[in-house]
Structures are given as structure tokens and as C-alpha cells.
Amino acid sequence: MLIFDNSVNMLTKEEIIKIFIDEFNASKERKMMLDGERYYRVENDILNRKMIRYEDEKPVIDETKTNNRLAHGFMHLLVDDKVNYLLSKPYTLTCDDEKYLEAVKQTLGKRFQKKLTQLGTEASNKGIAWLHVYIDGSGQFKTMKIPSEQCVPIWKDNDHEELQALIRYYDIEVYEGKEKKIVTKIEYWTSETVDYYVMENGEVILDSEMYLDGENNYDGHFKVNDEPGSWERVPFIPFKNNDYELPDLQFIKTLIDNYDLTRSDIANELEDIKNVIYVLKGYGGQDPSEFMRDLSYYRMIKVDADEKAGVDKIETTINIEAAKEHYETLKKDIYDFGQGVDKSQDKLGNNPSGIALRFMYSGLDLKCNAMEDNFKWAFEQLIYFVNKYLEITKQPVSDKEIKIVFNRDIAINESQAIIDCQNSKGIISDKTIIANHPWVEDVDNEIEQIEKESKTNELPMFDEE
Known part of the structure; x- marks a missing residue:
């Protein structure tokens, strides 16, 4: 139309x-x-996060609150x-x-x-x-x-x-x-x-x-x-x-956002909690900003109590293993649904086989x-x-x-590829073997160089009398 x-x-x-x-x-x-x-x-949404507190049941931005914003x-x-x-x-x-x-x-x-x-x-x-x-x-x-x-x-x-x-x-x-x-x-x-x-x-x-x-x-x-x-x-x-x-990004945005959020929240907790909180009995309470300031700087808080003044200790722990499991699951989902390759050493191993590499790159290939x-x-x-x-x-x-042919930069086990080339001698053409050798970048130039070296080697070492 x-x-x-x-x-x-x-x-x-x-x-x-x-x-x-x-x-x-x-x-x-x-x-x-x-x-x-x-x-x-790497200008993810987490960088725009604001921390808030409530005053008279209305949210206001709290600049004193710890606000780690980790964009991955x-x-x-x-x-x-x-x-x-x-x-x-x-x-x-x-x-x-x-x-x-x-x-x-x-x-x-x-x-x-x-x-x-x-x-x-x-x-x-x-x-x-x-x-x-x-x-x-x-x-x-x-x-x-x-x-x-x-x-x-x-x-x-x-x-x-x-x-x-x-x-x-x-x-x-x-x-x-x-x-x-x-x-x-x-x-x-x-x-x-x-x-x-x-x-x-x-x-x-x-x-x-x-x-x-x-x-x-x-x-x-x-x-x-x-x-x-x-x-x-x-x-x-x-x-x-x-x-x-x-x-x-359509396929992984929510996963990245949650990864950024949870990692930032754990960083906030680690910075705020300091593992031990001292409770001072018999001292008047403070407003939230003073509370956060004292907790961050003095590592203690003041509370009202009818009992005799004293000091108690509250030890807090973070379930690191649960958090780590959540991060690893999120990371795996990001690479799975993003069809990428997680090249972590514990995933690849020291010398992955060609079959293992092809399997790992299958999503990226698709x-x-x-x-x-x-x-x-x-x-x-x-x-x-x-x-x-x-x-x-x-x-x-x-x-x-x-x-047009797009020549993919395929990950290979180099040692195994060289052995395969050697074993293919006499079964397929030399040109095909050269093209698949991992050290060769230009097949025609490599063949030309081989021919030059072959002719040079045919020359006698000394002049014959």
C-alpha cells in the first residue's frame, strides 16, 4: 500500500x-x-537504583543508606x-x-x-x-x-x-x-x-x-x-x-538485572552488618540517619530499655552458600538463554576435546x-x-x-588438530589438510611457501667440481 x-x-x-x-x-x-x-x-539499570526510607509513610531518597550498584x-x-x-x-x-x-x-x-x-x-x-x-x-x-x-x-x-x-x-x-x-x-x-x-x-x-x-x-x-x-x-x-x-538483550535482560540486584544487595549487607552489632541498653533511640551513621562508623546502636544499662552482642551471618548457588544458577541461565559460552576453567578443563568444544559452542553456533x-x-x-x-x-x-563465506573463528584443541592433519596424509588432498591446520592463515600463501622450500631443498649443498 x-x-x-x-x-x-x-x-x-x-x-x-x-x-x-x-x-x-x-x-x-x-x-x-x-x-x-x-x-x-555496561550501563545497566542497577546504576540508577535509589535507596529509600519512609517518613510519614511517604518514600524519600536515603543518601546515607549503603547503595552498592554492581553492573556486570x-x-x-x-x-x-x-x-x-x-x-x-x-x-x-x-x-x-x-x-x-x-x-x-x-x-x-x-x-x-x-x-x-x-x-x-x-x-x-x-x-x-x-x-x-x-x-x-x-x-x-x-x-x-x-x-x-x-x-x-x-x-x-x-x-x-x-x-x-x-x-x-x-x-x-x-x-x-x-x-x-x-x-x-x-x-x-x-x-x-x-x-x-x-x-x-x-x-x-x-x-x-x-x-x-x-x-x-x-x-x-x-x-x-x-x-x-x-x-x-x-x-x-x-x-x-x-x-x-x-x-x-531481549532474552536475558531480567536475568542480568536480578544478578546485578542480588550481588549488590549482598555487598550492601556485608558493608552494613560488619558481622557484629553492639546493643547499648539504657540509651535513647535515634532517628534512622543517626542509626545508620552510628552502625557504620561505631559498629553499635542505642536502644531504650527498662533494665539496667548494659551491652549485648548480636552476631549476624549471611548464608553465603545459598547466595553463591543463586549466583551460579543465574550465571548459567544467562549463558544458556543468551546462547553463549562460559569459558570458566572448571567448565572447560585443561585440555578439552574437540567433541566437548563443539558441544559447548553449539548454542553460539545456532x-x-x-x-x-x-x-x-x-x-x-x-x-x-x-x-x-x-x-x-x-x-x-x-x-x-x-x-560470501563467513569464516568462523572456531575454538579447537590445537594439538589434536595437528595430529588429525598428520593422520589424514594420503587420505585427502594436501590442500585440504593445509587449510585445516591450525597454524595456517592463508592457504595459497602456505602452499606457495612449501613449493619454494621444496625447490630450495633440491639444490646441492656444495658446488660440484
Whole structure:
């Protein structure tokens, strides 16, 4: 459905853009995006916890109360493990047309490997990552990762595979005289054009500055030889974390929050209790703030008593074993439901077998499979834009398919892998054995080096007379 067809919808384009932005700002999806990035930065909810007391049956913040706020970086560890496992090793591109393949590699550039890892982190934290393709002022093909919380996709289909349009909005700082203010810029991208707006007094209006600038005043996505052109598609590519576009935090947030909370509470108890409390009989009571101050500093409290003044001792204990069991269970749940790998030494052992490692990495493999399938689909969309750029710049384009292979950084028992390679001699090809040797990074270079050394060894040690 063409939602901007004014013959059907009496709202203006600007009004509909504002509706989409307002709905996205209030959505659970955008909130989870921001939460995912916060937890990746270890800015967990526990850091905002306030301790309260009651005065006249009303809660007030108690600054004197012990308030340890222990934020644990589970999200950071799980996301980095996943991205490094799937995307840290150089990807491989294959195609039957070598000349075309080289042109694609040159167009993407050497930095695209780094861009993939950035997209992997963004998608893991926010459920979806967006790659914007464009042609820069010098005519070069470029890509740029756009923060997902800035992008409002308008899909043509329920499967979220084809874009009708995309709204990007973001804040910038500008100066009006000596006064600094925040301005919300808005871009509305279609398959043919891009329109520029700003948010002013809660209304979406055309950005006059962009249209006064001659560089941006054209009907299309880019200029080539001063002629306007378009990609004929919305130039944004979705790199999805999974089919449901859910961030990794969705599955473990409550577990991390409880881990943070209980660890912080135990830390508070250890700091407050000090194991022994002295009770002074015959002394007047104190208000709560004095009570906490005396307990923390003097390690004693004053109470009213009809009996003769004296000192009693109250020894308190914390069930550390029960607390530890709860923490370990929570930690196991976080790694199980987060599909991560707990690399604690007592879990792995000193020399885990290949079978044990494959079992431990099975959850991570399943999680990476979902991302890999979606990233391969996104790469196919990227190749469309690369081909379009090659056509524009009069470079060779082929109908041969280009495939991308993500080379996972698989954990192995290195000694066992070397023995397996040695035992495979004569059963499979030498090239396959070399490719699976844990010390080899570049198979072709290794084969070339072996051939050089083999020729060198054939030479005589001394000149024959």
C-alpha cells in the first residue's frame, strides 16, 4: 500500500512523517535498541537504583543508606564473543568471473571487513543494523552504518524484505548567535529521491538550508558528472540479528538485572552488618540517619530499655552458600538463554576435546546461524548497489553470482588438530589438510611457501667440481 498517496490519505507527507517518528519514539522496539546499547556499555539499570526510607509513610531518597550498584558486563561479553566468532576472520568472496570479482572487491574496499563487525555489534545490540550506500563528492562508492534508533523503515511487505521508504532523523547542535540549540534533522528516502526536513515547534517542515545549498538541490540520490541519478531502490540495507529483528538483550535482560540486584544487595549487607552489632541498653533511640551513621562508623546502636544499662552482642551471618548457588544458577541461565559460552576453567578443563568444544559452542553456533543467514541476504542486496555503481562508472558487470563465506573463528584443541592433519596424509588432498591446520592463515600463501622450500631443498649443498 502506498501510504503517501494523498488521493487516499488526506494527511500531508509532513504530517505522516511526524506520525511515524512519534510512534517509533514511543515504541518498545526503539526502547530495546537503546537498552541493548546501554547494557553493551555496561550501563545497566542497577546504576540508577535509589535507596529509600519512609517518613510519614511517604518514600524519600536515603543518601546515607549503603547503595552498592554492581553492573556486570554479560551483554558486552556475549556480543563480543558472537561477533568475533562469526565476523572477526576475513570473509571470502567467490565468483566464476575473476575480473568481475576483483572489481567488486575494489569497490567494497579493504575496510569493509571492519564495517561488517560494526554491523554485527549493532544488530546484536539493537535487533537490526542499517547500512547506507552513497557516492561521495569524488565519485567513490561508500557505505556508512547508521544508528538503528535513527531509522524508521516503511516496508512494502510483512516479511520486511522490501523497503517502500525510510525516514532517518537525528539531532545536531547549532548556534543561533551565541545561543546553542538542538535541531532535529529529518531525511525521507524513497527509491528515486531524498527529501530534507527539520522539526520546528513540533512540526515537520522543509529544511530550507538544504535546498539553498546547490550541492543538494537535485532530484535524485547522487550526482555523476553533474547529472542527477538514483539507485532505483531505497539506499539502506537491513542487516538483521534474526528473523524477528530482536536484540540479544531481549532474552536475558531480567536475568542480568536480578544478578546485578542480588550481588549488590549482598555487598550492601556485608558493608552494613560488619558481622557484629553492639546493643547499648539504657540509651535513647535515634532517628534512622543517626542509626545508620552510628552502625557504620561505631559498629553499635542505642536502644531504650527498662533494665539496667548494659551491652549485648548480636552476631549476624549471611548464608553465603545459598547466595553463591543463586549466583551460579543465574550465571548459567544467562549463558544458556543468551546462547553463549562460559569459558570458566572448571567448565572447560585443561585440555578439552574437540567433541566437548563443539558441544559447548553449539548454542553460539545456532545464534550465529540466524545472523549469518540474514547477513548473507543483506550482502545480496549490497551487491545490487555495487553492480549499479559499476554500471554508472562503466566498469565490468557480470551475471555470475558472488557468494560470501563467513569464516568462523572456531575454538579447537590445537594439538589434536595437528595430529588429525598428520593422520589424514594420503587420505585427502594436501590442500585440504593445509587449510585445516591450525597454524595456517592463508592457504595459497602456505602452499606457495612449501613449493619454494621444496625447490630450495633440491639444490646441492656444495658446488660440484
